[in-house]
Amino acid sequence: MIASPLPLAPVHFHDSCPPKAGAEPPIVGARAELQLLTTLKCNLKCTYCSLGVGEVLGSQTEIQYDIEQLAAFVDAHLAGKDVYITFYGGEPTLNQPLMLEAMRRFPSFRFQLQTNGTLLDDMPAWALARLSNVLVSIDGGEAITDGYRGRGIYRQVMRNLAKVRPLLGGTLTARVTWGNPDTSFEELDQLLAEDSPFDYLYWQFVADEMYGQASLDQRKAVLRQLIARFFAATDRLYPLIPLMGIVRNKLFPDRAQELYAGRTQCRVSTHLLNVMPSGEIYPCPDMMYLPQMKMGDVKGNWLRASPLQATPAMPCPGCEAYSWCRGNCMKNLYLGYEKNDARYRQNVVEPICELLCFIGQEIDRHGPQAWFERASLAARKQLRDCEVYEYVEIMP
Ligand code: SF4
Ligand code: SF4
Known part of the structure; x- marks a missing residue:
C-alpha cells in the first residue's frame, strides 16, 4: 500500500505549544531514534560538510539541557517505544561526557556512534562494547579521503580502527559520501576486503552540484561493477547496505511498510529526532537552519509529528523507483519541489534520481x-x- 502524501504544515510552534488533540502522533510506529548532536564542533573540515549550510556547523558547542530533562522527555513522548540513540555532531566524540552519561542513564537502549574516527581510541572499552553500530566517515581510498579531510587522516583512522575493532560490541560500517566521480570500484570494494576492519559499507551520493554528464557516466560504470559483484555470490552477502536494502525492498516490500509506515527510509517522516545541543528537535540533520522544521524541544518537553512529509508537489508516486525508493531523500525533494529551487532540482535532485x-x-x-x-x-x-x-x- 502506498502511504497517502501528507501536506507540509508551515506552522510555527512555541515551547509552550503542545500538539493539538487529534493531530498525527509525534512518532509513527514502534521505534524512535534520538540522534543526539553532542556538539556542533568538529576537529576536521571536510569540504562538503552539509552542516555548513545555514552556518549550523560550530554554532552550538555547549549542551543546554541536562540528562534528567532528556529522561523526562523520553518518559513523556517515547514510553513503550524501542528507543535507540545515535551520537552525532559535529564530531560527537568531542563531547564524550554526554555520550557516557546517556549510555549509563539509559542502559536498555541501543546506541550507535557516527564519527570521523580520529578520536575513537580515546573511548573507554565498556562504551565501545555497548555500541550496536559505529559509522565511520571515510571518502574511499587514501588519496580521496585525505583530499577532503586533510593529509594523514586516512592512515590515522585506519590505525584507530585496528586498535578498537576487537573492543567493539557491534558492527563497524564505513560511511562514504560519494562526492568525487573518480571514486573507483576498486577503492570501494577494498573497504569490504578480507583484511578491512569494516563489516558493512554504506554510501550516499553527495548533495552538491557534481553531476555533469561525464560524472554520471563514471558513477554508472562503478555502480554496474558493484551490482555485478553483489550478485556474483550466493553463499555470503556482499555487505553493501544500499544494494542490500534495495534488493530487500524489491523482494520484501512489507519491510518498508513495517519499519517506516511506507514513508521515507531515512526515518525523517516517522521517527527520527535530531536533538541539537540547545535541546531543539528537527527531523533532518541537514535542515536545522529552517525554523518551520522544528518539531520539538527537550527543555520545553514537547514534540509534534514531523513536518517533513511527502507533498503533492513531489514526483515520487509516478516514479518507477517509488515502490523501493520510497522518496529518499526528503531534504532534496523538499528543496527541489516544495521550495521549487530549480537549480538544485536540475543539478542535484534529478541526477541522483536518475542514478537511483x-x-x-x-x-x-x-x-x-x-x-x-x-x-x-x-x-x-x-x-x-x-x-x-x-x-x-x-x-x-
Ligand atoms: S528516484 Fe527520486 S523521484 Fe523516484 S521515488 Fe526516489 S526520490 Fe522519488
Ligand atoms: S532527508 Fe535526506 S539528508 Fe535528511 S536524513 Fe533523510 S536522507 Fe539524510
Missing part, C-alpha cells in the same frame, strides 16, 4: 528473485533483517 532508477534497472537485470532462491539461509536472513538498515538512510 539506474540502480533499480541494473538490479533487475541480475534477476534478484532467482538469486535469492539460490542464496544461503545466512545470506537471506542478513538481507532481510540486517539491523544496520535501522541506523542509516538505506537509499544512497
Whole structure:
C-alpha cells in the first residue's frame, strides 16, 4: 500500500505549544531514534560538510539541557517505544561526557556512534562494547579521503580502527559520501576486503552540484561493477547496505511498510529526532537552519509529528523507483519541489534520481528473485533483517 502524501504544515510552534488533540502522533510506529548532536564542533573540515549550510556547523558547542530533562522527555513522548540513540555532531566524540552519561542513564537502549574516527581510541572499552553500530566517515581510498579531510587522516583512522575493532560490541560500517566521480570500484570494494576492519559499507551520493554528464557516466560504470559483484555470490552477502536494502525492498516490500509506515527510509517522516545541543528537535540533520522544521524541544518537553512529509508537489508516486525508493531523500525533494529551487532540482535532485532508477534497472537485470532462491539461509536472513538498515538512510 502506498502511504497517502501528507501536506507540509508551515506552522510555527512555541515551547509552550503542545500538539493539538487529534493531530498525527509525534512518532509513527514502534521505534524512535534520538540522534543526539553532542556538539556542533568538529576537529576536521571536510569540504562538503552539509552542516555548513545555514552556518549550523560550530554554532552550538555547549549542551543546554541536562540528562534528567532528556529522561523526562523520553518518559513523556517515547514510553513503550524501542528507543535507540545515535551520537552525532559535529564530531560527537568531542563531547564524550554526554555520550557516557546517556549510555549509563539509559542502559536498555541501543546506541550507535557516527564519527570521523580520529578520536575513537580515546573511548573507554565498556562504551565501545555497548555500541550496536559505529559509522565511520571515510571518502574511499587514501588519496580521496585525505583530499577532503586533510593529509594523514586516512592512515590515522585506519590505525584507530585496528586498535578498537576487537573492543567493539557491534558492527563497524564505513560511511562514504560519494562526492568525487573518480571514486573507483576498486577503492570501494577494498573497504569490504578480507583484511578491512569494516563489516558493512554504506554510501550516499553527495548533495552538491557534481553531476555533469561525464560524472554520471563514471558513477554508472562503478555502480554496474558493484551490482555485478553483489550478485556474483550466493553463499555470503556482499555487505553493501544500499544494494542490500534495495534488493530487500524489491523482494520484501512489507519491510518498508513495517519499519517506516511506507514513508521515507531515512526515518525523517516517522521517527527520527535530531536533538541539537540547545535541546531543539528537527527531523533532518541537514535542515536545522529552517525554523518551520522544528518539531520539538527537550527543555520545553514537547514534540509534534514531523513536518517533513511527502507533498503533492513531489514526483515520487509516478516514479518507477517509488515502490523501493520510497522518496529518499526528503531534504532534496523538499528543496527541489516544495521550495521549487530549480537549480538544485536540475543539478542535484534529478541526477541522483536518475542514478537511483539506474540502480533499480541494473538490479533487475541480475534477476534478484532467482538469486535469492539460490542464496544461503545466512545470506537471506542478513538481507532481510540486517539491523544496520535501522541506523542509516538505506537509499544512497
Ligand atoms: S528516484 Fe527520486 S523521484 Fe523516484 S521515488 Fe526516489 S526520490 Fe522519488
Ligand atoms: S536522507 Fe533523510 S536524513 Fe539524510 S539528508 Fe535526506 S532527508 Fe535528511
